[in-house]
Amino acid sequence: MAGPDVAPRIAAFGVLRDVSAGAYADRSAADRFEHLSSRDRRLAQRLAYGAIRLRARLDAELSEFSKRPLYELDPVVLDALRLGLYQIRETRIPAHAAVNETLEAVRSLVSAGARGLINAVLRRAEREGRNTGVFGNLDEDPVRYLSTWGSHPEWLVRRWLDRWPLAAVQRLVENDNRPPRVTLRLLDARRSADDWDRLEAAGLERIEGHPRMVQVTSGSPRDAMSVAFAITQDPAASSVVDYVSEDLEGPLLDACAAPGGKTMGLWHASPARPLIAADVSVDRLVKVKEAAAATGAAPYLVAMDARFPAVRAVRSVLLDAPCSGTGVLRRRPDARWRLTPDRLESLVALQEALIEASAALVEPGGLLTYATCSLEPEENEQLVEGFLARHPEYRRDGEGEAQGRDLFVKPWEHDSDGAFASRLRRRRAG
Ligand SMILES: C[S@@+](CC[C@H](N)C(=O)[O-])C[C@H]1O[C@@H](n2cnc3c(N)ncnc32)[C@H](O)[C@@H]1O
Structure with a gap:
Protein backbone atom coordinates (compact mmCIF):
# COMPACT_ATOMS: atom_id res chain seq x y z
CA MET A 1 0.00 0.00 0.00
CA ALA A 2 1.23 3.46 -0.84
CA GLY A 3 1.87 5.72 2.18
CA PRO A 4 0.11 9.06 2.57
CA ASP A 5 3.04 11.02 1.15
CA VAL A 6 3.48 8.94 -1.98
CA ALA A 7 0.81 10.76 -4.02
CA PRO A 8 2.68 14.12 -4.16
CA ARG A 9 5.89 12.28 -5.03
CA ILE A 10 4.22 10.35 -7.84
CA ALA A 11 2.89 13.65 -9.19
CA ALA A 12 6.27 15.40 -8.79
CA PHE A 13 8.02 12.50 -10.48
CA GLY A 14 5.53 12.72 -13.36
CA VAL A 15 6.47 16.38 -13.86
CA LEU A 16 10.19 15.52 -13.88
CA ARG A 17 9.53 12.83 -16.50
CA ASP A 18 7.41 15.17 -18.63
CA VAL A 19 10.03 17.94 -18.52
CA SER A 20 12.80 15.48 -19.44
CA ALA A 21 10.62 14.54 -22.43
CA GLY A 22 10.37 18.19 -23.51
CA ALA A 23 7.15 19.38 -21.79
CA TYR A 24 6.80 22.69 -19.96
CA ALA A 25 6.91 22.32 -16.18
CA ASP A 26 3.94 24.59 -15.49
CA ARG A 27 1.67 22.84 -17.99
CA SER A 28 2.64 19.38 -16.76
CA ALA A 29 2.15 20.48 -13.13
CA ALA A 30 -1.29 21.89 -13.92
CA ASP A 31 -2.37 18.44 -15.20
CA ARG A 32 -0.57 16.24 -12.73
CA PHE A 33 -1.41 18.22 -9.58
CA GLU A 34 -5.05 18.79 -10.40
CA HIS A 35 -6.37 15.96 -8.22
CA LEU A 36 -4.11 16.66 -5.21
CA SER A 37 -5.16 18.35 -1.97
CA SER A 38 -3.69 21.84 -1.56
CA ARG A 39 -1.16 20.52 0.98
CA ASP A 40 -0.02 17.76 -1.36
CA ARG A 41 0.07 20.18 -4.28
CA ARG A 42 2.40 22.48 -2.36
CA LEU A 43 4.73 19.57 -1.54
CA ALA A 44 4.61 18.17 -5.10
CA GLN A 45 5.39 21.57 -6.57
CA ARG A 46 8.23 22.23 -4.15
CA LEU A 47 9.82 18.86 -4.97
CA ALA A 48 9.28 18.95 -8.74
CA TYR A 49 10.24 22.58 -9.30
CA GLY A 50 13.14 22.34 -6.87
CA ALA A 51 14.59 19.20 -8.48
CA ILE A 52 14.26 20.73 -11.96
CA ARG A 53 15.77 24.05 -10.92
CA LEU A 54 18.69 22.44 -9.10
CA ARG A 55 19.21 19.67 -11.65
CA ALA A 56 22.87 20.49 -12.30
CA ARG A 57 23.64 20.76 -8.57
CA LEU A 58 22.08 17.33 -8.01
CA ASP A 59 23.77 15.80 -11.05
CA ALA A 60 27.19 17.01 -9.92
CA GLU A 61 26.79 14.94 -6.74
CA LEU A 62 25.06 12.02 -8.41
CA SER A 63 28.00 11.67 -10.81
CA GLU A 64 30.14 10.92 -7.78
CA PHE A 65 27.77 8.42 -6.22
CA SER A 66 26.78 6.50 -9.35
CA LYS A 67 29.19 3.87 -10.63
CA ARG A 68 28.04 4.56 -14.21
CA PRO A 69 28.20 7.94 -15.92
CA LEU A 70 24.81 9.68 -15.68
CA TYR A 71 24.32 9.76 -19.46
CA GLU A 72 24.41 5.94 -19.47
CA LEU A 73 21.59 5.66 -16.91
CA ASP A 74 18.01 5.05 -17.94
CA PRO A 75 16.49 8.60 -17.89
CA VAL A 76 13.67 7.31 -15.63
CA VAL A 77 16.26 6.18 -13.08
CA LEU A 78 18.13 9.48 -13.33
CA ASP A 79 14.94 11.47 -12.64
CA ALA A 80 14.18 9.24 -9.63
CA LEU A 81 17.69 9.87 -8.30
CA ARG A 82 17.24 13.62 -8.73
CA LEU A 83 13.92 13.57 -6.90
CA GLY A 84 15.37 11.49 -4.07
CA LEU A 85 18.60 13.48 -3.67
CA TYR A 86 16.70 16.77 -3.81
CA GLN A 87 14.70 15.72 -0.77
CA ILE A 88 17.78 14.50 1.11
CA ARG A 89 19.85 17.61 0.50
CA GLU A 90 17.41 20.47 0.06
CA THR A 91 14.47 19.74 2.39
CA ARG A 92 13.92 18.79 6.01
CA ILE A 93 12.33 15.50 5.02
CA PRO A 94 14.17 12.74 6.95
CA ALA A 95 16.49 10.91 4.55
CA HIS A 96 15.02 7.44 5.16
CA ALA A 97 11.52 8.73 4.38
CA ALA A 98 12.81 10.51 1.27
CA VAL A 99 14.39 7.30 -0.02
CA ASN A 100 11.49 5.00 0.86
CA GLU A 101 8.77 7.27 -0.50
CA THR A 102 10.72 7.91 -3.70
CA LEU A 103 11.20 4.18 -4.27
CA GLU A 104 7.50 3.66 -3.63
CA ALA A 105 6.57 6.45 -6.05
CA VAL A 106 8.57 4.94 -8.93
CA ARG A 107 7.66 1.30 -8.14
CA SER A 108 5.39 0.79 -11.13
CA LEU A 109 7.76 2.54 -13.54
CA VAL A 110 11.11 0.89 -13.01
CA SER A 111 12.35 -2.69 -12.70
CA ALA A 112 13.37 -4.28 -9.39
CA GLY A 113 17.01 -4.03 -10.54
CA ALA A 114 16.69 -0.31 -11.22
CA ARG A 115 15.06 0.19 -7.81
CA GLY A 116 18.06 -1.56 -6.27
CA LEU A 117 20.37 0.91 -8.01
CA ILE A 118 18.31 3.93 -6.92
CA ASN A 119 18.28 2.63 -3.36
CA ALA A 120 22.04 2.03 -3.34
CA VAL A 121 22.94 5.47 -4.76
CA LEU A 122 20.58 7.39 -2.45
CA ARG A 123 21.68 5.45 0.66
CA ARG A 124 25.29 6.18 -0.24
CA ALA A 125 24.46 9.88 -0.66
CA GLU A 126 22.77 9.84 2.73
CA ARG A 127 25.65 8.01 4.41
CA GLU A 128 28.50 10.01 2.94
CA GLY A 129 26.90 13.46 3.16
CA ARG A 130 27.49 16.29 0.77
CA ASN A 131 30.92 16.43 -0.85
CA THR A 132 31.27 20.13 -1.58
CA GLY A 133 34.48 19.42 -3.54
CA VAL A 134 32.40 18.45 -6.59
CA PHE A 135 31.27 22.05 -7.03
CA GLY A 136 34.75 23.59 -7.06
CA ASN A 137 35.43 26.99 -5.60
CA LEU A 138 33.67 30.23 -6.53
CA ASP A 139 36.82 32.35 -6.71
CA GLU A 140 39.07 29.78 -8.39
CA ASP A 141 36.63 28.41 -10.94
CA PRO A 142 33.47 30.56 -11.00
CA VAL A 143 32.09 28.94 -14.16
CA ARG A 144 32.22 25.48 -12.63
CA TYR A 145 30.84 26.63 -9.29
CA LEU A 146 27.97 28.69 -10.71
CA SER A 147 27.02 26.03 -13.24
CA THR A 148 27.07 23.13 -10.73
CA TRP A 149 26.25 24.52 -7.29
CA GLY A 150 24.46 27.45 -8.94
CA SER A 151 22.74 25.04 -11.36
CA HIS A 152 22.79 27.18 -14.50
CA PRO A 153 23.91 26.27 -18.03
CA GLU A 154 27.61 26.97 -18.50
CA TRP A 155 27.11 29.10 -21.61
CA LEU A 156 24.77 31.44 -19.72
CA VAL A 157 27.13 31.73 -16.76
CA ARG A 158 30.02 32.55 -19.13
CA ARG A 159 28.14 35.29 -20.95
CA TRP A 160 26.99 36.85 -17.64
CA LEU A 161 30.52 36.75 -16.21
CA ASP A 162 31.80 38.54 -19.33
CA ARG A 163 29.36 41.36 -18.58
CA TRP A 164 28.96 41.75 -14.82
CA PRO A 165 31.11 41.42 -11.68
CA LEU A 166 31.31 37.98 -10.10
CA ALA A 167 29.35 39.08 -7.02
CA ALA A 168 26.46 40.29 -9.20
CA VAL A 169 26.34 37.05 -11.19
CA GLN A 170 26.44 35.04 -7.97
CA ARG A 171 23.45 36.98 -6.64
CA LEU A 172 21.61 36.61 -9.93
CA VAL A 173 22.12 32.84 -9.87
CA GLU A 174 20.99 32.65 -6.22
CA ASN A 175 17.94 34.78 -7.03
CA ASP A 176 17.01 32.40 -9.87
CA ASN A 177 17.17 29.47 -7.47
CA ARG A 178 14.73 30.97 -4.97
CA PRO A 179 10.99 30.84 -5.63
CA GLN A 233 2.64 41.24 -10.63
CA ASP A 234 6.36 41.40 -10.04
CA PRO A 235 7.93 44.81 -9.23
CA ALA A 236 9.95 44.57 -12.49
CA ALA A 237 6.85 44.17 -14.69
CA SER A 238 5.12 46.86 -12.67
CA SER A 239 8.05 49.23 -13.30
CA VAL A 240 7.61 48.63 -17.04
CA VAL A 241 3.93 49.61 -16.75
CA ASP A 242 4.89 52.85 -14.97
CA TYR A 243 7.65 53.51 -17.51
CA VAL A 244 5.20 53.07 -20.42
CA SER A 245 2.44 55.10 -18.73
CA GLU A 246 4.47 58.26 -18.26
CA ASP A 247 3.02 61.05 -20.46
CA LEU A 248 1.29 58.46 -22.62
CA GLU A 249 -0.87 59.97 -25.32
CA GLY A 250 -3.78 58.68 -27.38
CA PRO A 251 -4.88 55.12 -28.10
CA LEU A 252 -2.44 52.36 -27.19
CA LEU A 253 -1.77 49.07 -28.94
CA ASP A 254 -0.37 46.41 -26.60
CA ALA A 255 0.97 44.21 -29.40
CA CYS A 256 2.06 41.14 -27.39
CA ALA A 257 -0.38 41.37 -24.52
CA ALA A 258 -1.00 37.90 -23.14
CA PRO A 259 -1.45 36.87 -20.37
CA GLY A 260 -2.26 40.51 -19.79
CA GLY A 261 -0.50 41.66 -16.61
CA LYS A 262 0.77 44.85 -18.20
CA THR A 263 -2.49 45.37 -20.08
CA MET A 264 -4.37 45.43 -16.78
CA GLY A 265 -1.91 47.87 -15.23
CA LEU A 266 -2.13 50.15 -18.26
CA TRP A 267 -5.90 49.99 -18.55
CA HIS A 268 -6.48 50.85 -14.91
CA ALA A 269 -3.84 53.61 -14.96
CA SER A 270 -5.98 55.37 -17.53
CA PRO A 271 -9.39 53.73 -18.11
CA ALA A 272 -10.54 56.34 -20.64
CA ARG A 273 -7.74 55.52 -23.07
CA PRO A 274 -8.68 53.18 -25.93
CA LEU A 275 -6.49 50.10 -25.48
CA ILE A 276 -6.09 47.28 -27.99
CA ALA A 277 -4.67 44.10 -26.48
CA ALA A 278 -3.35 41.81 -29.21
CA ASP A 279 -1.59 38.47 -29.18
CA VAL A 280 -0.82 35.79 -31.73
CA SER A 281 -2.10 33.06 -29.41
CA VAL A 282 -5.85 32.80 -29.06
CA ASP A 283 -5.46 30.49 -26.06
CA ARG A 284 -3.33 33.07 -24.32
CA LEU A 285 -5.67 35.87 -25.31
CA VAL A 286 -8.35 34.06 -23.29
CA LYS A 287 -6.20 34.76 -20.24
CA VAL A 288 -6.27 38.49 -21.04
CA LYS A 289 -10.05 38.23 -21.32
CA GLU A 290 -10.25 36.51 -17.92
CA ALA A 291 -7.96 39.09 -16.30
CA ALA A 292 -10.06 41.88 -17.81
CA ALA A 293 -13.29 40.31 -16.52
CA ALA A 294 -11.77 39.87 -13.04
CA THR A 295 -10.66 43.51 -12.78
CA GLY A 296 -13.43 45.20 -14.75
CA ALA A 297 -11.15 46.31 -17.58
CA ALA A 298 -12.41 46.54 -21.14
CA PRO A 299 -9.58 46.47 -23.67
CA TYR A 300 -10.36 45.57 -27.29
CA LEU A 301 -9.02 42.06 -27.84
CA VAL A 302 -7.45 41.21 -31.18
CA ALA A 303 -5.86 37.91 -32.24
CA MET A 304 -3.06 38.85 -34.62
CA ASP A 305 0.50 38.15 -35.58
CA ALA A 306 2.11 41.50 -34.79
CA ARG A 307 4.53 41.03 -37.71
CA PHE A 308 1.47 41.51 -39.95
CA PRO A 309 -0.69 43.85 -37.85
CA ALA A 310 -4.42 44.16 -38.28
CA VAL A 311 -4.20 47.79 -37.14
CA ARG A 312 -3.23 50.68 -39.42
CA ALA A 313 -1.98 53.56 -37.31
CA VAL A 314 -1.91 54.29 -33.62
CA ARG A 315 -0.45 56.94 -31.33
CA SER A 316 1.37 54.58 -28.96
CA VAL A 317 2.52 50.97 -29.10
CA LEU A 318 3.85 48.72 -26.37
CA LEU A 319 5.82 45.82 -27.83
CA ASP A 320 6.47 43.47 -24.90
CA ALA A 321 8.28 41.01 -27.11
CA PRO A 322 8.61 37.24 -26.77
CA CYS A 323 12.14 36.73 -25.43
CA SER A 324 14.60 34.36 -23.81
CA GLY A 325 13.15 35.22 -20.39
CA THR A 326 16.56 35.24 -18.68
CA GLY A 327 15.15 37.86 -16.30
CA VAL A 328 12.41 35.52 -15.08
CA LEU A 329 14.25 32.22 -14.68
CA ARG A 330 13.16 31.99 -11.04
CA ARG A 331 9.53 31.71 -12.20
CA ARG A 332 10.12 28.95 -14.73
CA PRO A 333 12.22 26.15 -13.28
CA ASP A 334 12.78 24.43 -16.64
CA ALA A 335 13.43 27.55 -18.76
CA ARG A 336 17.19 27.68 -18.15
CA TRP A 337 17.58 24.13 -19.52
CA ARG A 338 15.43 24.84 -22.55
CA LEU A 339 17.31 27.92 -23.72
CA THR A 340 20.20 27.55 -26.19
CA PRO A 341 22.35 30.05 -28.11
CA ASP A 342 20.45 29.06 -31.30
CA ARG A 343 17.11 29.73 -29.64
CA LEU A 344 18.37 33.13 -28.50
CA GLU A 345 19.38 33.94 -32.06
CA SER A 346 16.00 32.98 -33.50
CA LEU A 347 14.24 35.08 -30.84
CA VAL A 348 16.30 38.11 -31.85
CA ALA A 349 15.22 37.60 -35.47
CA LEU A 350 11.56 37.49 -34.34
CA GLN A 351 12.03 40.60 -32.16
CA GLU A 352 13.53 42.48 -35.11
CA ALA A 353 10.57 41.59 -37.32
CA LEU A 354 8.17 42.64 -34.55
CA ILE A 355 9.83 46.00 -33.86
CA GLU A 356 9.92 46.81 -37.59
CA ALA A 357 6.21 46.10 -38.01
CA SER A 358 5.27 47.93 -34.79
CA ALA A 359 7.34 51.00 -35.68
CA ALA A 360 5.51 51.35 -38.98
CA LEU A 361 2.19 51.74 -37.10
CA VAL A 362 3.21 54.61 -34.84
CA GLU A 363 2.01 58.05 -35.95
CA PRO A 364 4.57 60.89 -36.23
CA GLY A 365 5.19 62.23 -32.73
CA GLY A 366 3.95 58.97 -31.23
CA LEU A 367 5.67 56.53 -28.87
CA LEU A 368 6.89 52.97 -29.35
CA THR A 369 7.98 51.23 -26.16
CA TYR A 370 9.99 48.08 -26.69
CA ALA A 371 10.22 45.78 -23.66
CA THR A 372 11.48 42.32 -22.70
CA CYS A 373 11.99 40.24 -19.58
CA SER A 374 15.46 39.33 -20.84
CA LEU A 375 18.87 40.32 -19.49
CA GLU A 376 20.65 39.72 -22.79
CA PRO A 377 22.01 42.75 -24.70
CA GLU A 378 21.19 41.21 -28.11
CA GLU A 379 17.50 41.30 -27.18
CA ASN A 380 17.70 44.67 -25.43
CA GLU A 381 20.02 47.62 -25.96
CA GLN A 382 21.75 46.13 -29.03
CA LEU A 383 18.41 45.48 -30.67
CA VAL A 384 17.31 49.05 -29.95
CA GLU A 385 20.62 50.50 -31.22
CA GLY A 386 20.28 48.50 -34.44
CA PHE A 387 16.70 49.70 -34.85
CA LEU A 388 17.66 53.36 -34.31
CA ALA A 389 20.50 53.03 -36.83
CA ARG A 390 18.02 51.77 -39.44
CA HIS A 391 15.32 54.31 -38.53
CA PRO A 392 16.49 57.92 -38.34
CA GLU A 393 12.81 58.89 -37.99
CA TYR A 394 13.02 57.54 -34.42
CA ARG A 395 15.01 58.70 -31.40
CA ARG A 396 15.13 57.64 -27.77
CA ASP A 397 12.38 59.54 -25.97
CA GLY A 398 13.78 62.40 -23.87
CA GLU A 399 17.22 62.03 -25.44
CA GLY A 400 19.74 64.31 -23.80
CA GLU A 401 17.51 64.66 -20.72
CA ALA A 402 17.73 62.74 -17.48
CA GLN A 403 14.67 60.67 -18.37
CA GLY A 404 15.96 59.76 -21.82
CA ARG A 405 17.16 56.43 -20.59
CA ASP A 406 16.25 52.83 -21.04
CA LEU A 407 14.80 51.00 -18.07
CA PHE A 408 16.88 48.06 -16.90
CA VAL A 409 15.74 46.23 -13.77
CA LYS A 410 18.48 43.97 -12.42
CA PRO A 411 16.96 41.03 -10.56
CA TRP A 412 19.80 40.78 -8.06
CA GLU A 413 19.36 44.32 -6.74
CA HIS A 414 15.88 44.27 -5.22
CA ASP A 415 14.61 40.66 -5.14
CA SER A 416 12.67 41.09 -8.35
CA ASP A 417 12.50 39.71 -11.86
CA GLY A 418 14.60 41.35 -14.56
CA ALA A 419 13.18 43.66 -17.21
CA PHE A 420 14.27 45.97 -19.98
CA ALA A 421 12.31 48.72 -21.75
CA SER A 422 13.14 51.52 -24.14
CA ARG A 423 10.89 54.46 -25.10
CA LEU A 424 11.34 55.32 -28.77
CA ARG A 425 9.75 58.52 -30.06
CA ARG A 426 8.83 58.89 -33.73
CA ARG A 427 9.90 62.31 -34.92
CA ARG A 428 7.25 64.67 -36.22
CA ALA A 429 7.30 64.85 -39.98
CA GLY A 430 9.05 67.85 -41.64
C1 LIG B 1 6.54 38.37 -22.90
S1 LIG B 1 4.96 37.76 -23.36
C2 LIG B 1 3.94 39.16 -23.09
C3 LIG B 1 3.59 39.37 -21.63
C4 LIG B 1 2.48 40.37 -21.43
N1 LIG B 1 2.75 41.65 -22.04
C5 LIG B 1 2.16 40.58 -19.97
O1 LIG B 1 2.63 41.55 -19.36
O2 LIG B 1 1.42 39.76 -19.41
C6 LIG B 1 5.06 37.70 -25.09
C7 LIG B 1 3.77 37.40 -25.79
O3 LIG B 1 4.00 37.56 -27.20
C8 LIG B 1 3.15 36.68 -27.90
N2 LIG B 1 3.68 36.56 -29.27
C9 LIG B 1 4.69 35.78 -29.72
N3 LIG B 1 4.85 35.99 -31.04
C10 LIG B 1 3.96 36.92 -31.42
C11 LIG B 1 3.63 37.54 -32.66
N4 LIG B 1 4.29 37.24 -33.77
N5 LIG B 1 2.62 38.44 -32.67
C12 LIG B 1 1.93 38.75 -31.54
N6 LIG B 1 2.19 38.18 -30.35
C13 LIG B 1 3.20 37.28 -30.29
C14 LIG B 1 3.19 35.41 -27.07
O4 LIG B 1 2.03 34.62 -27.32
C15 LIG B 1 3.22 35.97 -25.64
O5 LIG B 1 1.94 36.01 -25.10
Missing part, protein backbone atom coordinates in the same frame (compact mmCIF):
# COMPACT_ATOMS: atom_id res chain seq x y z
CA PRO A 180 9.78 34.45 -6.03
CA ARG A 181 7.88 36.28 -3.31
CA VAL A 182 4.23 37.01 -4.05
CA THR A 183 3.66 40.67 -4.89
CA LEU A 184 0.63 42.63 -6.05
CA ARG A 185 0.14 45.77 -8.08
CA LEU A 186 -2.71 47.84 -6.68
CA LEU A 187 -5.00 48.97 -9.46
CA ASP A 188 -6.99 51.73 -7.76
CA ALA A 189 -5.53 55.16 -8.33
CA ARG A 190 -5.80 56.55 -4.79
CA ARG A 191 -5.67 55.05 -1.35
CA SER A 192 -6.37 56.76 1.95
CA ALA A 193 -4.46 56.13 5.17
CA ASP A 194 -7.40 53.91 6.23
CA ASP A 195 -7.01 51.83 3.09
CA TRP A 196 -3.34 51.26 3.86
CA ASP A 197 -4.20 50.25 7.45
CA ARG A 198 -6.69 47.72 6.11
CA LEU A 199 -4.14 46.28 3.65
CA GLU A 200 -1.48 46.04 6.32
CA ALA A 201 -3.88 44.33 8.72
CA ALA A 202 -4.50 41.73 6.00
CA GLY A 203 -0.78 40.90 5.83
CA LEU A 204 0.14 43.09 2.86
CA GLU A 205 3.37 45.01 3.22
CA ARG A 206 4.36 48.03 1.16
CA ILE A 207 7.38 47.64 -1.12
CA GLU A 208 9.86 50.46 -0.86
CA GLY A 209 10.28 52.46 -4.04
CA HIS A 210 7.04 51.09 -5.53
CA PRO A 211 4.07 53.17 -4.32
CA ARG A 212 1.60 50.83 -6.07
CA MET A 213 3.09 47.52 -4.95
CA VAL A 214 2.56 45.31 -1.90
CA GLN A 215 4.03 42.00 -0.83
CA VAL A 216 1.79 39.20 0.44
CA THR A 217 3.36 38.19 3.75
CA SER A 218 0.64 35.85 5.01
CA GLY A 219 -2.27 33.98 3.50
CA SER A 220 -2.81 33.24 -0.17
CA PRO A 221 -2.84 35.73 -3.08
CA ARG A 222 -6.55 34.93 -3.46
CA ASP A 223 -7.20 36.01 0.16
CA ALA A 224 -5.11 39.12 -0.45
CA MET A 225 -7.13 39.98 -3.51
CA SER A 226 -10.35 39.91 -1.50
CA VAL A 227 -9.10 42.97 0.40
CA ALA A 228 -7.06 44.65 -2.33
CA PHE A 229 -8.11 45.67 -5.82
CA ALA A 230 -5.00 44.26 -7.42
CA ILE A 231 -3.33 41.83 -9.76
CA THR A 232 -0.35 39.63 -8.99
